[in-house]
Amino acid sequence: xxxxxPAIRHGFMILFxxxxxxxxxxxxxxxxxxNSEMSSPNIFPADPVWSNxxxxxxxxxxxxxxxxxxxxFGLEAAVLLATLVSTTxxxxxxxxxxxxxKKFWFSLLMLTLMLPGQVLxxxxxxxxxxxxxxxxxxPFIVPHMLATGAGGTFFVFLLVQFIRGLPKxxxxxxxxxxxxxxxxxxxxxxxxxxxxxxxxxIFCFLWNWDDFLGHLLxxxxxxxxxxxxxxxxxxxxxxxxxxxxxxxxxxVSILPATLVFMFLQKYFVEGIATTGIKG
Amino acid sequence: MNHSSAIKTMxxxxxxxxxxxxxxxxxxxxxxxxxIAPWLIGFFxxxxxxxxxxxxxxxxxxxxxxxxxxxxxxxxSKIFTADAKFVKSVQVTFMYVxxxxxxxxxxxxxxxxxxxxxxxxxxxYRTAIYFPSLIGGSIAVSLLWRNIFGIDGxxxxxxxxxxxxGSSWITNPxxxxxxxxxxxxxxxxxxxxxxxxxxxxxxxDLYEASSVDGAxxxxxxxxxxxxxxxxTLYFNLIMGVINAFQMFTSAxxxxxxxxxxxxxxxxxxxYEQAFSRYHLGYASALAWVMLVxxxxxxxxxxxxxxxxxxxxxxxxxxxK
Numbered sequence: 001x002x003x004x005x006p007a008i009r010h011g012f013m014i015l016f017x018x019x020x021x022x023x024x025x026x027x028x029x030x031x032x033x034x035n036s037e038m039s040s041p042n043i044f045p046a047d048p049v050w051s052n053x054x055x056x057x058x059x060x061x062x063x064x065x066x067x068x069x070x071x072x073f074g075l076e077a078a079v080l081l082a083t084l085v086s087t088t089x090x091x092x093x094x095x096x097x098x099x100x101x102k103k104f105w106f107s108l109l110m111l112t113l114m115l116p117g118q119v120l121x122x123x124x125x126x127x128x129x130x131x132x133x134x135x136x137x138x139p140f141i142v143p144h145m146l147a148t149g150a151g152g153t154f155f156v157f158l159l160v161q162f163i164r165g166l167p168k169x170x171x172x173x174x175x176x177x178x179x180x181x182x183x184x185x186x187x188x189x190x191x192x193x194x195x196x197x198x199x200x201x202i203f204c205f206l207w208n209w210d211d212f213l214g215h216l217l218x219x220x221x222x223x224x225x226x227x228x229x230x231x232x233x234x235x236x237x238x239x240x241x242x243x244x245x246x247x248x249x250x251x252v253s254i255l256p257a258t259l260v261f262m263f264l265q266k267y268f269v270e271g272i273a274t275t276g277i278k279g
Numbered sequence: 280m281n282h283s284s285a286i287k288t289m290x291x292x293x294x295x296x297x298x299x300x301x302x303x304x305x306x307x308x309x310x311x312x313x314x315i316a317p318w319l320i321g322f323f324x325x326x327x328x329x330x331x332x333x334x335x336x337x338x339x340x341x342x343x344x345x346x347x348x349x350x351x352x353x354x355x356s357k358i359f360t361a362d363a364k365f366v367k368s369v370q371v372t373f374m375y376v377x378x379x380x381x382x383x384x385x386x387x388x389x390x391x392x393x394x395x396x397x398x399x400x401x402x403x404y405r406t407a408i409y410f411p412s413l414i415g416g417s418i419a420v421s422l423l424w425r426n427i428f429g430i431d432g433x434x435x436x437x438x439x440x441x442x443x444x445g446s447s448w449i450t451n452p453x454x455x456x457x458x459x460x461x462x463x464x465x466x467x468x469x470x471x472x473x474x475x476x477x478x479x480x481x482x483x484d485l486y487e488a489s490s491v492d493g494a495x496x497x498x499x500x501x502x503x504x505x506x507x508x509x510x511t512l513y514f515n516l517i518m519g520v521i522n523a524f525q526m527f528t529s530a531x532x533x534x535x536x537x538x539x540x541x542x543x544x545x546x547x548x549x550y551e552q553a554f555s556r557y558h559l560g561y562a563s564a565l566a567w568v569m570l571v572x573x574x575x576x577x578x579x580x581x582x583x584x585x586x587x588x589x590x591x592x593x594x595x596x597x598x599k
Contacts, residue, residue, distance in 0.1 A: 009396060016390070017407035020465070024410070026433050027423050038426075041436045086317040093314025097307050105315065112326055114517075116525050116573055118546055119566045122336065122553050123329035129343065146321025156318060181310040210416040212528045217554065228418045232532065235422060243426055250419035261413050265406070272472045 031248035038243050049244055053252070056245030059234050063222055065249065068230040075137050075226065076208055082144035083204045087155040088197065090147045092185045094156070095163030096171065106160075112153050125217060139218045140208065150214065151207045155200040158271070162196035163189060199271030202264055206257055227253045337564035342557045354564035365565070367540045368548040369572075375456060375544055376523040379463040384515060387470035392504065394471070395478045405475070409468035420462070421532035425449060428458040428533075452541040455534050459542055462529050470515055477511040478504070506589040513588045517577055524573050545569055 025043060032048040033040075058064045093099075094106055128139045143149035147156055166189065174184050190197075215226045225233070231253060234246050261268060312319070337354055339347045358365050394404055414420050427433045428448035435446075448454045485503050494502070505512075527546040530536060536543035536551070543551075549569070553562035 009393060010400065013393065013400075013404050017404050020411060020468075021407050023423065023427060023433075023465075024414075026427070030426065030433075039436075041433075041440070086321075090315050090318040093311050097311035097314060099308040099311030102311065105319070108322065109318065112322065114521060114577070115326070116521060116570060118525055118549060119333055119570050120326065120329045121549075122559050122563050122566060123332035124325065125553075126332070126336075126341075126343065126559065127329065143321065143325055145317065146325060147318040148321030148325045152321070153318075181307070181314070185314070206413070210418075210528075212418050212531075213550070231418050231422060235425075235532070246422060247426060250422045253419045254414045254417060257413055257417070261410075268409075269405070269472060272469055272476075 027247060027251055031244060031251045033244050035241075035243060052242075052244040052248040056234075056242070056249040059242070059245055059249070060222070060230060060237075063225075063230075065227070065230065065252070067223070068225050068227045071224060072209070072226040072228075075140060076205055078137065078141045079144045079149065079208050080201055080204055082141055083147075083149065083152065083155060083200065084197065086145050086147040087152060087159055087200060088190060088193065089185070090156050091159030091163055091193075092189055095160045096168075096184070096189065097181065109153055109156060112148075113157060121213075121217070128218065134218055135220045135224060136218075137224070140211075140214060144204075149208075150211050151203060155204065158200060159193060159196050162193055166192050195267065195270070198264065199267045202260055202267055203271065205260060209257060333563045333566060336560050337567050339560040340558075341560035341563070343559055344557070347560075350560070354561050355568075357561070358564055358568060364540065364543065364548060368543045368545050371456060371541065371543055372524060372526075372545040375460060375463075375526060376520055379460045380516065380519040380523050382460070382464045383467045384470060384512065384519065386464060387467040387474055387515075388508070388512070390467070391471045391474035391478060392500070395475060405468075405472065409472055412466040412468040415462065415466035416528065418528060418532055421529045424458065424462050424529065425533045434458075449534050450538050452539045455538060455542045459526075459529050459533060462533075463523070463526070470519070473511060473515060474508060477508050481507045509588045510590060513580075513584055517580055520576060520580070521573055524569065 029043040029045065030038065031052055032050065033045040033052075034047070034049045037045045037047070057066075094102065094109075124139070125134075128134060133139050133142075140149065144152060147153065170188050170192075171184050174188055179187065210228070212228050212232075215229050216232075219225060219229060222233070231246070231250055234249065235241075336347070338349060338351060340350050340353075341347045390408060394401055394408075411420075429450075432448075434448060446454070448458045481504065485507075486499055489499055489503060525546050526544050527550065530542050530544045530547045531550070534542040536547050545565075549562050549565045552558045552565060
């Protein structure tokens with residue numbers, strides 16, 4: 001009686017987990033298929049077409065995915081740095097300092113968390129267009145410098161929650177020792193906030209990787225394309241669609257997120273669980 | 280006196296200790312505003328001002344190229360009286376939200392409850408179930424979905440193995456939206472992780488006490504688990520609805536709104552008006568209509584919350 005119940009539960013969970021990852025398994029198989037074999041019911045092809053990966057890599061004439069990955073990683077690096085600086089400064093201000101109207105500003109910040117981004121897309125586009133920022137990476141980097149880019153306010157909220165949990169006695173003793181506010185931020189709070197910062201960096205990376213609408217709006221020329229835009233270009237341009245190549249390149253494009261997840265899993269679970277972040 | 284010399288003077292008057300002493304002289308109020316300055320600038324420049332700008336555009340025929348001219352309520356009256364595509368996109372979006380959000384939450388809740396019991400191997404299951412949430416928002420997965428639900432796709436292969444004749448799901452107006460809903464529900468893992476964390480917070484003595492009183496599993500689920508989890512559920516419901524209203528990537532990549540506008544969700548229609556036709560004034564009005572719809576629905580959900588969301592402090596005295 002006691003033994004078979006957990007067995008059923010595990011059996012169900014194993015089956016269910018398989019169903020969940022099945023599309024991905026099929027994806028791996030399909031990325032090795034030729035167009036003619038694409039409709040066969042086998043998961044893995046009899047004749048794996050490894051060249052899907054090499055020819056897919058250079059499927060866009062004159063460019064290769066090397067360029068698109070360099071572009072995307074460059075954009076990500078700038079956005080991550082901007083987020084790191086801006087969100088920690090703002091979170092320290094809200095989490096540690098007292099100033100007039102603090103509650104008011106913080107509730108305003110919480111309110112913008114719920115604001116649907118669609119309302120801001122058109123006016124922001126008009127503003128950035130006027131400033132000549134279209135077809136540059138500035139519409140991504142500058143908002144992140146001001147803690148308002150994709151997920152920026154979410155990150156501030158997450159960090160504030162974390163910083164509030166740190167013992168305040170540390171600040172007090174540092175203050176007595178003559179440490180400035182910036183010193184407390186830099187030497188005491190920042191090192192202790194590392195786990196939350198890692199979580200922020202992870203989600204900032206992922207959300208910007210998947211910010212397809214933003215890339216679609218602001219990046220026009222192929223030499224600045226991100227990986228996502230390159231995938232869309234292959235998808236749109238090919239008359240005789242090479243599904244194998246497209247799926248192979250798509251599969252490669254989820255590799256960074258997968259690797260980040262594999263190596264930093266513990267931060268994921270903590271980050272999602274403590275703030276209710278959407279993954 | 281220019282800027283740098285002003286700073287120099289301040290530094291020297293700060294006396295020994297130089298820069299540190301000079302920073303220390305600032306009181307916390309000033310320091311507080313300096314620390315939150317990036318967000319304050321961002322808020323006024325990239326949130327508050329654009330919102331007003333968008334409200335203004337919604338009363339104009341703004342096209343990005345020509346000078347703006349005021350058209351009063353024309354955009355709004357056109358939306359509500361002469362735009363069949365708007366009506367269709369609202370219907371499609373409501374269907375999408377009404378199906379995907381509850382299905383996702385129910386799946387997340389049920390699997391979290393099961394997983395919470397199966398202690399051994401929990402992290403392996405959690406990884407497998409969370410993985411779709413990790414990658415699901417990407418254009419890559421949308422492309423995969425297009426392939427899976429296409430005419431020769433793997434979904435029809437499965438149907439065929441059960442002896443069912445499948446059609447191309449994404450080119451059939453009756454099924455296209457379902458394949459997008461399925462893609463969203465497939466990503467229930469992130470909500471599940473949140474619920475798992477919530478389940479861990481429920482004190483075990485509640486279950487023990489009710490077991491002693493002879494309560495069965497179902498009773499415990501409805502009388503303990505669900506009420507204790509209801510604040511988490513509530514938060515996820517609101518955020519889920521807000522996010523679902525903005526669904527864009529998968530509708531754009533998998534079906535591009537078709538066939539016959541059956542997947543032309545609101546965000547996609549807004550994008551089409553704004554950036555394919557450059558009707559930015561009209562699209563701004565659409566955005567404000569969307570905002571009002573979302574606010575009303577959030578308030579409705581918030582209004583029902585007092586009937587089903589349970590906060591421990593409500594009856595905190597009772598448990599002691």
